[in-house]
Amino acid sequence: MLLEKVKKYYDEEYNLSCSETMIYAANEEYNLELDKNTLKSMAAFGGGMAIESVCGAVSGSLAVLGILFVKEKAHESDRIKELSKEFFEKFEKKLETNNCKELKEKFRTEKSKCSVIVDTAAEILDEIVTREKSK
Structure with a gap:
């Protein structure tokens, strides 16, 4: 289950950012076989792209959806737009925002960092991926 992998990677032992955690965990859970450079590509997205934005x-998570459900290019796949919107809507319904600064103010603690958000x-x-892969 993806959640277990996220808990594994969002730990002091690995010391990954939230964005890195998602792609590392998905890489292992879904056997994406991503190379180190691809995994590193998410580093700049941590901390809301370093400016407490998204x-x-x-x-x-959206990067993972792209890897899994885009054949070649985004504009050739209407499905990725639908899946991205679905992810955003569900995330915002549960946590009320997708803004890093607002999320940290509401959920981040010194002990668990952003675990509630990442989880x-x-x-x-995982819900979206599991459903889509079963089609």
Whole structure:
């Protein structure tokens, strides 16, 4: 289950950001076989792209959806837009925003960092991926 992998990677041992956690966990859970450079590509999205904008867990999750459900290019796949919108809507319904600064003010603690946020993203992502892969 993706949530277990997220808990594994969002730990002091790995010291990954929220965006990195999502792609590392998905890589293992869904056997994406991503290379190190692809995994590193999510580094700049942590901390809301370093400016507390869109949450890194959201960015990482959307990257995973793109990897899994876009054949070649985004504009050739209407489905990715639908899946991205679905993810955003479910995330915002549960946590009321996708903004890193607002999420941190509401959910981040010194002990668990952004675990509530990252775990929520993992649950939503896994729900969408599991459903779509079963079609």
